[in-house]
Amino acid sequence: MAASRSKTFRKMAADALRAGRKAPPGNDRDAHFDVAASYKSLANDDEWMSGERQRSLRRWAKKPKGPDARSIT
Numbered sequence: 676m677a678a679s680r681s682k683t684f685r686k687m688a689a690d691a692l693r694a695g696r697k698a699p700p701g702n703d704r705d706a707h708f709d710v711a712a713s714y715k716s717l718a719n720d721d722e723w724m725s726g727e728r729q730r731s732l733r734r735w736a737k738k739p740k741g742p743d744a745r746s747i748t
Contacts, residue, residue, distance in 0.1 A: 681721040688714035 688711045695707030722728070 679721070679725070679727065681718040681725070681727060684714045684718035684721060688712075688718065 691707050691711035691714060695704050695711065698704040698707055
């Protein structure tokens with residue numbers, strides 16, 4: 676079974692992130708991260724346009740519970 680385009684875009688984004696992490700700090704590294712963000716955006720758009728489940732949405736952290744969760748006012 677062929678992979679959907681959004682899965683292909685997400686794989687390309689992951690590959691660009693890996694390449695960016697390996698690159699030395701500088702313009703080349705930043706370019707890899709920019710390309711990865713673009714592929715992620717393409718994956719989101721493709722999932723939305725084709726009616727697929729939104730796999731590439733932002734993940735929200737759960738709020739902590741317990742005594743450490745008190746807010747300081």
